[in-house]
Amino acid sequence: MRKIVKRFPGVVANCDVDLTIEPGEIHALLGENGAGKSTLMQILYGFHSMDSGSILIDDKPVEIHSPKDAIALGIGMVHQEFMLVRRFSVVENTVLGLKGFNLGEAARRLRSLSNQHHLAIDPFAQVQHLPIGVQQRVEILKLLYRDASLLILDEPTAVLTTHEKEQLFRVLRGLRDQGRSIVIVTHKLQEILELADRVTVMRDGRVVAAVSTRQTSEQELARLMVGRDVNLRTQRVPIERGRAVLRIDGLHVRDEAGQDKVRGLSLDVHAGEIVGIAGVDGNGQSQLAEAIMHLRPAHQGSVFLEDREVTRLTVAQHRALGLSYVPADRRHVGAITEMPVAENAILGSQRKHTRGLFLDRQRIREHAEKLIARFGVRATSISTLAGKLSGGNLQKLILGREILQDRAAMVVEQPTRGLDVGAVESVWLELLRERERGKAILLISAELEELMNLADRIAVMFEGRIVGILDAASVTTEKLGLMISGLSADA
Numbered sequence: 001m002r003k004i005v006k007r008f009p010g011v012v013a014n015c016d017v018d019l020t021i022e023p024g025e026i027h028a029l030l031g032e033n034g035a036g037k038s039t040l041m042q043i044l045y046g047f048h049s050m051d052s053g054s055i056l057i058d059d060k061p062v063e064i065h066s067p068k069d070a071i072a073l074g075i076g077m078v079h080q081e082f083m084l085v086r087r088f089s090v091v092e093n094t095v096l097g098l099k100g101f102n103l104g105e106a107a108r109r110l111r112s113l114s115n116q117h118h119l120a121i122d123p124f125a126q127v128q129h130l131p132i133g134v135q136q137r138v139e140i141l142k143l144l145y146r147d148a149s150l151l152i153l154d155e156p157t158a159v160l161t162t163h164e165k166e167q168l169f170r171v172l173r174g175l176r177d178q179g180r181s182i183v184i185v186t187h188k189l190q191e192i193l194e195l196a197d198r199v200t201v202m203r204d205g206r207v208v209a210a211v212s213t214r215q216t217s218e219q220e221l222a223r224l225m226v227g228r229d230v231n232l233r234t235q236r237v238p239i240e241r242g243r244a245v246l247r248i249d250g251l252h253v254r255d256e257a258g259q260d261k262v263r264g265l266s267l268d269v270h271a272g273e274i275v276g277i278a279g280v281d282g283n284g285q286s287q288l289a290e291a292i293m294h295l296r297p298a299h300q301g302s303v304f305l306e307d308r309e310v311t312r313l314t315v316a317q318h319r320a321l322g323l324s325y326v327p328a329d330r331r332h333v334g335a336i337t338e339m340p341v342a343e344n345a346i347l348g349s350q351r352k353h354t355r356g357l358f359l360d361r362q363r364i365r366e367h368a369e370k371l372i373a374r375f376g377v378r379a380t381s382i383s384t385l386a387g388k389l390s391g392g393n394l395q396k397l398i399l400g401r402e403i404l405q406d407r408a409a410m411v412v413e414q415p416t417r418g419l420d421v422g423a424v425e426s427v428w429l430e431l432l433r434e435r436e437r438g439k440a441i442l443l444i445s446a447e448l449e450e451l452m453n454l455a456d457r458i459a460v461m462f463e464g465r466i467v468g469i470l471d472a473a474s475v476t477t478e479k480l481g482l483m484i485s486g487l488s489a490d491a
Helices: 037-044 067-072 090-095 105-114 132-145 162-177 191-193 218-225 285-293 315-321 361-375 391-404 422-438 448-454 477-484
Strands: 026-030 055-057 060-062 075-078 150-154 182-184 198-203 204-212 244-254 260-270 274-278 298-305 323-326 408-413 440-444 457-462 463-473
Touching: 026 037, 026 162, 026 191, 026 218, 037 150, 037 182, 055 218, 060 191, 067 132, 075 132, 075 182, 090 105, 090 132, 090 198, 090 477, 105 132, 132 162, 162 182, 162 191, 191 218, 244 285, 244 408, 244 440, 260 274, 260 285, 260 298, 260 440, 260 463, 274 422, 274 448, 285 298, 285 315, 285 408, 285 440, 315 323, 323 391, 361 391, 391 408, 391 422, 422 440, 422 448, 440 448, 457 477, 463 477
Parallel strands: 026 182, 026 198, 075 150, 150 182, 274 440, 274 457, 323 408, 408 440
Antiparallel strands: 055 060, 198 204, 244 260, 244 298, 457 463
16 A cells, blocks of 8 residues: 655744555645645645655655656645646647657557546647647646656646546546555635545644544535535625626727637626626636736727726826726736735835834834734745745735725636635625725636625626626536636527
């Protein structure tokens, strides 16, 4: 029996972790942002070293100092942000770093593996032209090509459509049935109960529970993870919406290749309401948000803020006129990762934190500490570089910054992607609180449950167009699912 045990004080908050992964099982690793899940898996994969303890495979201690060591031991990892060279083909990515291969033979073996595991893919397809779900297949095939017996997947469904998720689950179950072990690091409780055999829950760097999924529930897992009861549903307070604060009129936007991604889109967002944009990633949602902020030029159409046309104004001018933005790309657009938490906390409002010609460090410190406390950002200190934060904590930092700047309207993309249930609850409550304060919020999310919990109206986007605007109070997940797939456009 293959057994992997990890004991290492000092990885997170000087805590000990014991984790056992059995052969032929799907094991979920659950915990809040910053609980130590990714650190634990990165130690197992050789990205980080442990201070003390041991790793055992088949009851024999092993040394893992690099991913090369891990791969040689049959351990592979699919990261949330895929490690693929976009300009390379599938087969070139697969053999990258290997020695003594023939590309033609590698392609034949890759095609055989893809057929065997129902991961249909063209070995010579260029990665940059593949959908996200297919890119994930490439990552899994890379591990199978190296004959990995333990596969680690970090947030494997974060950017997948419902259909792609179902396909992935079939593949993972098939790999389990062949005797391989799979660890999934995820915050999605329903998916854990649907897919995993066992789940280990971490809190503050310690294992607080390891249970069979057959003997637990969403509420119990949430309570174990956060240490308190978590409300997985929200109630929107009925309020009368006000004037149209953000107005989009006949907008056309193109991508880098010159292809139309937003096609004649018109939409109003009123004070005191959240308008959700539902749709599968790739249907123009990101280009819409970028065009509203003028991060990407609009080909045709107009954007109005408080009845003033802002279509071609700079990002700084948008913000000065009252528009906040929480982008989907938190590391490259939403933050400057080489700067400390404190300075990221004031981006866009630096002038409010000056004394004469210089930054007021005391005011910046107080502001950053207030943000960290209110939004639950886990950082060693306000001097910690933003790039050192976990994805979820960086997201809370960005969202908190935009909310505290107190502007009339917000464009929010994927606000809870990668966040644990406790953080999701907190983000939802903050957005609803801003709605009650009269903010106009455009919410772009791939999570149907999120849209149904937060939005007053849901606009369904398909192939760059709005194919229907629904009352969130009466819509069903089935109807939304059909519409975002383009199978029904009946509003």
